[in-house]
Amino acid sequence: MSHQPQIRIPATYMRGGTSKGVFFRLQDLPEAAQRPGPERDKLLLRVIGSPDPYGKQIDGMGGATSSTSKTVILSKSSRPDHDVDYLFGQVAIDKAFVDWSGNCGNLSAAVGAFAISGGMVDPARVPRDGVAVIRIWQANIGKTIIAHIPMTNGAVQETGDFELDGVTFPAAEVQLEFMDPAAEEEGAGGAMFPTGQLVDELEVPGIGTLQATMINAGIPTIFINADAIGYTGTELQDVINGDARALAMFETIRAYGAVRMGLIKDIGEAVTRQHTPKVAFVAPPAAYTASSGKRVAAEDIDLLVRALSMGKLHHAMMGTAAVAIGTAAAIPGTLVNLAAGGGERNAVRFGHPSGTLRVGAEAVQEHGEWSVKKAVMSRSARVLMEGWVRVPA
Structure with missing residues (x-):
């Protein structure tokens, strides 16, 4: 009986704020998935374990909630004054569908750390000790996010005493600045209040x-x-x-x-x-x-x-x-x-x-x-596992 072998793709499983997701470098994805389209969506669905009529995502990395059925693709930014391009995919649990229409603010807290560790940030911009200011281009909505990432002895500091309700254990604080946060949505004319009314x-x-x-x-x-x-x-x-x-x-x-x-x-x-x-x-x-x-x-x-x-x-x-x-x-x-x-x-x-x-x-x-x-809030982030994710070819 013939079978398809599994392929393995470099990936990191991270918590950001009160969410978890599978993080990829764009360059590490199979060639067909390096471009937007059905092949990318099929890959991410299989990584997460969707669609699952049981609603459990047992055969994938998803956690059967909207907070844990998430994927992130990062690449070194080609935009001036930015360090990394950040693309977020919300994976449906029981449907064969990846939604690219918005950002995940929680996982934004993990983007800076992943970008530094993944070699996407100019080392000259990252202090050995102190705070690295990472300029993120949020590609889903075309906005800038500034992440303040604590550094200790040349490495991202993940542990600390910052407590975030919804997360059991304390960690290092990551301050996020969402610049000009009014979303430029198709059909909404870029207006903060698309109907022109506050109520x-x-x-x-x-x-x-x-x-x-x-x-x-x-x-x-x-x-x-x-x-x-x-x-x-x-x-x-x-x-x-x-x-x-x-x-x-x-x-x-x-x-x-x-x-x-x-x-x-x-x-x-x-x-x-x-x-x-x-x-x-x-x-x-x-x-x-x-x-x-x-x-x-x-x-x-x-x-x-x-x-x-x-x-x-x-x-x-x-x-x-x-x-x-x-x-x-x-x-x-x-x-x-x-x-x-x-x-x-x-x-x-x-x-x-x-x-x-x-x-x-x-x-x-x-x-x-x-x-x-801008809007400002503090979250935290941590690497949970790193290595390779495997999917049937």
Whole structure:
């Protein structure tokens, strides 16, 4: 009986923020996969173990959640004033589909370290001790990310005492600056608020008319009020993910919001664009117990936010959605800003299912248009395994 031997590809399995993914250097991929297209997608699907009708990704590197079904391709940047080009692929779990429509803010924290270790950064730009400032070109959305990577004795420092809710163990702090984070999405005209409104009336058949803040910042995101859909904002994963009707409702909201944002032309296209936009619901601060058992006091946060990724409530918060939260919070009158108490602010601490997160953003209004020069937050990253990943030829 004939069989296909396995091929092996150099790869690194990394945690970045509250996500995990398989990292590749572009030059290490098989030639056919070094270009965008079906061959690349087929390879990454097989690496991760998708599509899996069982939803477990047992025969691959995926972890059966949107946070752990991720791939990254990096190459030395050909762009001036950048060190590395970063391409992110969100791999569907039960479908043969890789979504390239957005960034992963959490895995952005691991890009700088991988680039340094993978020889993509000019050694003259990397101090033996101190902080390396790595200039990342985020190729999915055409934006710059600045990563501040701690260095000790000529190597990336991964261990430390920085604690990130949603990650069990402490590590070294990596500060990320998302420059000019308003996403230039096709059909959205590059506008931070593609509808031209801070708050819209979004008509969703079968659900009603919802107030919504629809913003392109970090990643296209639709914010709605928790109480408008029967929630408090203190919910944990099981409450939402165990409720098929709730998940269907959020997907319907996402589809109709995507049309209003100009990201798709009709709701039928939403199934082929699962990574973006995100849907999140917000509420004023309230006390709750996080998924780890940690008690979050109302006075420790400015607002509550819960967000869905790839059709499920996220266990913590997507990094790109955190950028959207920080940006929207900085603009008076958005639903995020109002949930946080309104007024002007340049930072916000929000409660999510795993705990809290602080993100900073400074908004300015010129000629009636809002803009944000950068959003800042801290994450951490660590190499979990390095070597070769194997897939059937």
